[in-house]
Amino acid sequence: MRLRTRGREAAAPPAGQAVRLDGVRKEYGRGDGTVVALAGVTAGFDRGSFTAVMGPSGSGKSTFLHMAAGLDRPTEGMVRLGGVALAELDEARLTELRRERVGFVFQAFNLLPALSVAQNIELPLRLSRGRLDRAWRDEIVARVGLADRLRHRPAELSGGQQQRVAIARALVTRPEVVFADEPTGALDTRTGRAILALLRHIVDDLGQSVVMVTHDPVAAAHADRVLFLADGRLAGSLDAPDADQVAERLAHLGD
Helix, strand or coil: CCCCCHHHHCCCCCCCEEEEEEEEEEEECCHHHCEEEEEEEEEEEECCCEEEEECCCCCCHHHHHHHHHCCCCCCEEEEEECCEEHHHCCHHHHHHHHHHHEEEEECCCCCCCCCCHHHHHHHHHHHHCCCCCHHHHHHHHHHCCCCCCCCCCHHHCCHHHHHHHHHHHHHCCCCCEEEEECCCCCCCHHHHHHHHHHHHHHHHCCCCEEEEECCCHHHHCCCCEEEEEECCEEEEEEECCCHHHHHHHHHCCCC
16 A cells, blocks of 8 residues: 655644644545545544544444554554654654653553563563663552552453553653553443543543544543544544533434
8 A cells, every 4th residue: 555645744743742634544445445435534633632533333433542552554644642653663763752742541451461560561661672770660659559469460360450450551662652452442430530530630630632433422522622533534522511412413424
């Protein structure tokens, strides 16, 4: 597939933006079999903000997250992370940038079963051969309520505790932005709300930026803003949302 970079001339994001997408298009396949997952999306995410991304199945939510996080490259357009144009980086430098400046939280916790909680949290630093700041690690562990679980293995933890380990792991490198893909989808309602409160906390008290894909209006109501996608395009946004407003907007996306 040929990489087109029509958005390469796009201006750098404002100083207050952690991530910016300009005219991002993503196609899969070729010829008559081409599928357009994103069709020229432009969006920016302020530093210290919590944004939810929503839309029906097949709307491009996961592709949007992968583009914004640098996990995949757009067919066309530009993604910038803190002013750095990702298209200008080779794979080695892109991997390094993700490790240094991005945290990931997924519905599947992706913990290594043979490692302890402490080892799972510290894994990104070990992979990048970075220096462990024990004071910061201990602060994160305390904030997510795992101080008495550091020697446990993932199998000895509840689902909510495992997700807390994943969040601590995402924060240990002090990332500029945390991307979360359905982080509460595998959890019961009570535990899911605790995880959402924790994500809200890391925005408000730690100054991180969070971009979260979710299908749940209640989860989206924890965010500062909701972006709606439909058929690979932005279909509006909602500031300071409540769950009823989000559900109403979702119900009429196809109208």
